[in-house]
Amino acid sequence: MAGFNDYLKFARHLFIKENTLPLYLVFFITERCVAQCKHCLLGEKRTGLTELTIAEIEKISQSLGRILFLLPTGGEPFLREDIAEIVSIFYRNNKTANVGIPTNGFFTERIVSAVENILQGCPDLDLAIDVSFDGVGEKHDIIRNVPGLFEKASTTYRELADLKKHYPKLNLNVGVTVSRYNQDHLEELYHYLTRTLGVITINHLLVRGNPADKDSIGVDPNKYEAFSKLLENGAKNQTLVGYHNYAFSDFVNAVRIVRQEVINNITRTDKQQLPCYAGSLGGVLLSNGDLYPCELLDKKIGNLREVDYDFKKLWFSARNHEIKAWIKESGCHCTYECFLTLSVFFTPTSFQHVLRQYMSLKYNRLLKKC
Ligand code: SF4
Ligand code: SF4
Known part of the structure; x- marks a missing residue:
């Protein structure tokens, strides 16, 4: 996992502007x-244009600094046969x-073969695979x-669980997208995942934005x-022992608890x-090279x-500066979990709150051992 110094470096950049x-x-x-998921957000962002090639991705990566967290997503990311190569470009x-x-x-x-290729090609990488289950x-x-x-x-999850026995840097998770279509069945899903499938990490995402089926949104906050x-x-x-392979697993879980609040x-x-911090600490690159x-x-x-x-030419451009100012001044808000982790x-x-939760998790762990 990234060193604490890396975080401090980024924090310094951020706080001194x-x-x-x-x-x-x-x-x-x-x-x-x-x-064709009902909650899919890709609809409006589909560009229909050619995907960036490996050579193009290599050039982009060379123009970037250190990227601590990379989320290759899609679409179905494993439909790209060169996914292991893409990850290794950023790793290198x-x-x-x-x-x-x-x-x-x-x-x-x-999927299993690509995950193994990534793990073999990037031996120091903490790799998390989130298999989606909504019901x-x-x-x-x-x-x-x-x-x-x-x-x-379910089969993919089980086979990845077998692979994980040989690769301790692999974290195997489940991702649940909460929508109006599954809000009444989440407990049943939880029991299937934890009791039958043996899942130890569940990341849940609240449907957001402009999904393919508009009836997906409007989840009952109580549920x-x-x-x-x-x-x-x-x-x-x-x-749910979470990212137990990580040196700071309690810390990761503390961040998740605060983020949920x-x-x-x-x-x-x-x-x-x-x-x-979208546009400064976090950014989004689409498959055709569009940057948001x-x-x-x-x-x-x-x-x-x-x-x-x-x-850098785009990231430090007047256009991005303008967008960041708009985000700040408009009080833009949403429930996008990844970006809220940065926040x-x-x-x-909120960081102080994380530290308090961290101490509480550590205390619970000690009590359990006694
Ligand atoms: S798997 Fe992901 S990209 Fe594919 S339709 Fe569902 S939400 Fe959209
Ligand atoms: S608050 Fe949400 S929608 Fe607004 S800029 Fe941040 S991530 Fe994007």
Whole structure:
């Protein structure tokens, strides 16, 4: 995992208002997918243009500084046959320490083989794979519009769990997208995941933005919070031991608990709770080279193909400066978990709260040992 000094370096950049390159990059490496999920956000962001090639990605990566966290996403990221090569470019050029890849789990063989290639090519990398589950059995298949996907995703999870026995740097997670279509079945899903599949980390995402099926949004806050509480209790009672391979697993879980409180407050008040660092500490690259502060805002910074793949040229441009000012002045807010992690970590008031939660988790762990 990244060293604490790295975080301090980024914090210094941020707090003294120096220009900083992103430490967190969400990279939509492809738009292609076999599923048609009701909650999919890609709809409006689909560019229909050619994906960046390996040679183009190499140039972009060389123009970047250190990227601590990379999220290659999509579409279904494992549809890119060169996914292991993409990760290794960032590992090599940008000293990327953590990579998280979501997958719908459809292509078991291809996924397991690519994950093993990544682990072998990047031996010091903390790699997290999040297999998506939104319901048990047919409920999952209906939400994702792929018959048989639930069984395939379960098989993929099991095979990755076998692989994990040989690769301690692999963290295997489940991602649950909470929408109006599954809000009444989340407890059933939790029990399937923890009791039948043996899942030890569940990341839940609240449907947001402009999903393919608009009826996905409007989740009952009480049901969402009840599921969040179930996950928090799972972390506290050690059912969900979280990123247990990480040196700072309690710390990661503490950040997640505080982030959840922030999200609950946002859903309840519909107001910004913490500053957003999209466009400074976090950025989003689409598969055709379009660069955004985040994929939810319809505010493109530019396209990397048009600036000879020079990331800094766009990142430090007047256009991005303008967008960042807008984000700040408008009090822009949303429940985007990844970007809220940055907000929680790099805002002094919430960071203090993280430290308190961390102490509490440590204390619980000690009590459990006694
Ligand atoms: S949410 Fe993911 S898996 Fe579902 S259709 Fe969209 S890109 Fe594909
Ligand atoms: S608050 Fe949300 S929508 Fe606004 S800039 Fe940040 S991540 Fe994007």
